[in-house]
Amino acid sequence: MRPRSRFQGDETQVDCSFLNHIIMDKSTKFFGIDISKNTFDVMDSSGNYSKFDNNTKGFVQFLKLLDPASHCVMEATGYYHYQLAYFLVDNSILVSVENPLSIKRFIQMKLSRIKTDKSDAKMICWYAQEQPLKAWVGYSKNQMESLQLIRLLDTYTKQSTALQNKVQAEQTLGNPSKVVVSSLKRSLKNNLKEANLVEQKLLELVKIDYQEVLTKLESIPGIGRKTAMMLVVLTDGFNRFESSSQLCSFCGLTPVIRQSGSSVKGRVRISKIGNSKLRNLLFMCSFTACKCNPGCAAIYNRITQKGKSKKLALIAVCNKLLRQSFAIAKSGVEFNKEYKSAMPKFI
Numbered sequence: 137m138r139p140r141s142r143f144q145g146d147e148t149q150v151d152c153s154f155l156n157h158i159i160m161d162k163s164t165k166f167f168g169i170d171i172s173k174n175t176f177d178v179m180d181s182s183g184n185y186s187k188f189d190n191n192t193k194g195f196v197q198f199l200k201l202l203d204p205a206s207h208c209v210m211e212a213t214g215y216y217h218y219q220l221a222y223f224l225v226d227n228s229i230l231v232s233v234e235n236p237l238s239i240k241r242f243i244q245m246k247l248s249r250i251k252t253d254k255s256d257a258k259m260i261c262w263y264a265q266e267q268p269l270k271a272w273v274g275y276s277k278n279q280m281e282s283l284q285l286i287r288l289l290d291t292y293t294k295q296s297t298a299l300q301n302k303v304q305a306e307q308t309l310g311n312p313s314k315v316v317v318s319s320l321k322r323s324l325k326n327n328l329k330e331a332n333l334v335e336q337k338l339l340e341l342v343k344i345d346y347q348e349v350l351t352k353l354e355s356i357p358g359i360g361r362k363t364a365m366m367l368v369v370l371t372d373g374f375n376r377f378e379s380s381s382q383l384c385s386f387c388g389l390t391p392v393i394r395q396s397g398s399s400v401k402g403r404v405r406i407s408k409i410g411n412s413k414l415r416n417l418l419f420m421c422s423f424t425a426c427k428c429n430p431g432c433a434a435i436y437n438r439i440t441q442k443g444k445s446k447k448l449a450l451i452a453v454c455n456k457l458l459r460q461s462f463a464i465a466k467s468g469v470e471f472n473k474e475y476k477s478a479m480p481k482f483i
Contacts, residue, residue, distance in 0.1 A: 168261025169210040179257040209264040232269040292331035299324040355471040358425025380462040422453040
């Protein structure tokens with residue numbers, strides 16, 4: 137089944153078949169693609185190499201090499217891969233966008249000593265032939281705009297923090313320049329104004345597709361509107377995950393255990409291989425959740441009473457919030473303080 141195009145309308149729901157591994161037959165022809173800002177290198181499973189410009193003209197030229205049995209595989213390289221991936225999906229070509237770390241580890245495993253764009257395209261093609269792949273699914277126009285607004289909002293947040301710190305630093309001088317402080321405060325005021333406008337627009341877009349899910353998430357004690365919007369947008373209304381464990385992995389909150397023999401007994405840590413923005417928001421939410429969310433408070437108290445660190449307990453609370461969010465989004469039932477569920481096996 138082919139991924140749906142982003143141009144089928146804003147009401148299009150994401151096809152969740154991408155969660156299942158693709159079963160390929162022998163007729164499938166793989167194309168490994170290494171993308172940079174201006175060009176992309178291609179190596180197919182027959183050993184043929186090509187190079188194209190990373191623009192519409194190059195995409196059309198590349199399309200001439202493809203047929204319905206083609207499967208294109210590329211890395212998630214910031215923003216550079218999006219235009220090509222959408223172009224291929226819109227032309228009914230199967231696409232997989234893989235984690236760069238997975239491909240990097242694969243190349244290291246093969247003991248490759250060459251690092252060029254051509255060799256990378258060859259290794260990506262090799263990776264495609266040996267590893268299980270998932271079909272890439274694009275976002276609708278609303279989802280794409282929402283993601284852009286989230287990135288812009290994050291930029292404004294960082295700028296506001298920097299300006300606030302600068303104002304405080306100038307005031308500690310004892311006799312700060314009025315011109316400097318006034319300029320900083322004007323910039324801060326304008327920054328906050330723009331951030332509020334962006335947040336309002338983001339809320340409007342989220343409500344179009346996920347009004348009901350957003351309302352139910354906000355019923356969870358500890359989850360604020362900003363975190364709820366981030367959860368909804370980044371998970372496509374939780375449609376991109378089949379279980380709460382997958383959601384926790386997406387946020388980089390799953391524990392990593394390091395033990396080997398009798399000598400190596402490392403501390404249990406979270407993986408941090410995931411969305412850091414969402415993870416930071418959840419960590420801030422965990423402070424409030426410990427006080428007003430019965431399930432989170434129970435976990436926090438149980439862990440701290442065992443003598444373990446408060447930070448470890450707060451991470452467990454983050455996991456609990458994610459599991460509550462996933463359950464509520466999937467069930468369609470609002471948060472119930474009286475409901476008692478089993479403790480997550482995080483500790």
